[in-house]
Amino acid sequence: MIYKDPEVHFNINSQIKRSISTNIQFSTQDIDTAKITFSLTKDGVPLPISQATHGKLFMRFADGSKFYVNTEVHDALGGVIFYVLTPEQITHYGTVQAELYVNYDNGQKLSVHKFSFEINRALVDQDIAPVVEYYVQDFESLKAVIQEMADDAEQVLAELQKKFENLDNIETKEGAQEKADAVESGAKAYTDEHAAKTDNPHKVTKDQVGLSKVDNVQQASKPEFDMHNSDNTRHITAAERTKWNDGQLFKLTEDNGDRKLISDGTDLLTLSSGLYYGVSNKIVNSPDPNASEWFHYDVSTNSARKTIIVTGTATPKRWFGTVNTDGSFKGWQRFITDADVAVTWQSPTLLNGWKQYGTQKVQFCKNALGEVELIGSVSGGTVGFDVPAFILPTGYRPIQMLHFIGVASSQGTGTTPQYHRTQIATDGTVYIQSCSNNVSPNEYITFGFKFRTS
Incomplete structure (x- = not known):
């Protein structure tokens, strides 16, 4: 994918900081390519983005529109997140006031920083009337253009003069009306005279009007016609006709009712x-x-x-x-x-010295949505980038390599919370790569996360 991808660096602290007017400018034609990347640090080090951390972005556009959206993670350990403006959002051109937040599942929230950026209205999105321009290289060319225009004007004047000469032959309105009235009077008199004749002046025969095909027989009497008209056995009612017309003309099933x-x-x-x-x-x-x-x-x-x-x-x-x-x-x-909701839990075979920790047995399952969930704790094994802890079987492996941050034992470090980083490869191999507890890194490692399979 191709993006306009500016990066903004934010340090999370409680010091006074004013809204940053960035040098970021997008266009209303940057459809699905306007991407802002945020690099977050706290106390001088990258702020890790775990599954319990959610980057939220609030934007208020120049026309008053507001959007409160989720960002996406680019580098969880490096604290890098990003957001791509939607095709609908990029149409709100002008200055955009924005603020980035970090929310945690335990209810804690952080305001990162306020900033602003610009969306420029592209020319293709504006109502611009085309302007025709003429360019004359020298005076002689200008003179030729003016002479050509003068010749055209003289021709138009000559045509108008010829039309004006024909006006003498045009009859006045009163004269034309008088002639029309005389014609109408004569036509009416002729028509009235012709209509009054009863001697069949045109000699029309019964064959010419189709009467030769009509039988000279007695027709039904009025009582007979009324009796036929009231016969409801032979005639259908309006309700019956409507019912038949609204009947299904296409068979939804076989004749016996089967599919x-x-x-x-x-x-x-x-x-x-x-x-x-x-x-x-x-x-x-x-x-x-x-x-x-x-x-x-x-x-x-x-x-x-x-x-x-x-x-x-x-x-x-x-x-x-x-x-x-x-x-x-x-x-x-x-x-x-x-x-579909019911799942079957399975336990992997632990490798390289790892064993189950207490009653928190390591188990995995897959739900109807294709999500694999891994829970439980292990202890006593070897921590290392290339040392497998266990392997997930086919059908329970991620579509791409994943990293997760989880809780680790704080034994030997006082009350300071400790964490571990675990990698799951696409072949199902699970590596406990590192642990922040340098005293007892393998006292116990806890899992609790989901991912989607292919």
Whole structure:
């Protein structure tokens, strides 16, 4: 990713400090590229960012808009965090007043510093009328331009003069009205005379008007017509017609009421409204393309939106999915059931002298969201960057190398809290790399964190 990435250094202390006017300037066209990086120190050393620490950024834009957002961690041990302005935020151009905070899970909070930066309004985002400019290199060129304009003016005057000469042939309004009235009077008299004739002046025959095809038979009498008109057996009511017109013209199920079988290779998003079933891994755009189970689908469509709901499978899993009004599929969302919430805890095989600490047994599990949780404590092993403490099995490993800060024993250091740094590699190897307790670094090490697997 490419960013405009200025870095701001803040030292957290209680000394008087005024708001910093930074030299940071973004543009309203810096969409998803306006990034501010904060380097935090306290007492001269980097401020570690743990899972219990949250960087919060408050911004007040020039138009009065306010945003209170979470930052992201770039370097946890180095105290480096960052925030990328959203496409909506970058449109609020002008001076931005901001303040950075650090919040902890135990309720403590720190105000880091106030600062300001600029968002410049890009030219493409302004209403600018184009201006046509003319450039004349010398006097002779200017003279030629003026002469050309004069020739055009003379031609226009000549055309106007010719049109004015034709005005003598234009009749006045009163004269034209008099002629029109005379024509109208003559036409009316002729029409009235023709309409008064009863001798069929045009010699129209019954064949010409279609009367030759009409049978000269007796028609129904008025009582007979009334009797037919009131016959409700032969005629339908308005309510009956409405009921028939509103009836379903498309079968939602098979004739016997069962769901319709989906053919292999069918795109689920192309189905009309109805109830269906099919094997998940043989259907395009199914919620679980790797499952060989039978899925039941409820599909509801209209002219603008399609909603697809999976109501059951061979296992207790449930999904729903929608197609937006713009035609794009928004993906499947899975319902979490009580069975999904239950997890199975496992214990790893400890290596290099590490053993369980008391009753706080080291265990790990994975929930329905794909998150692995590691808890418990170990003691007595070797601390080192390349010394494995234990290895997590396949399916319980992080998608990238992770570092965690945890609680360590303070034995031998008085009451000063101690901490350790633990690394989990992508192959599942867990290394207790270092401990702040230099007296008894392996008295006990405590784990308590989560991470997402692939």
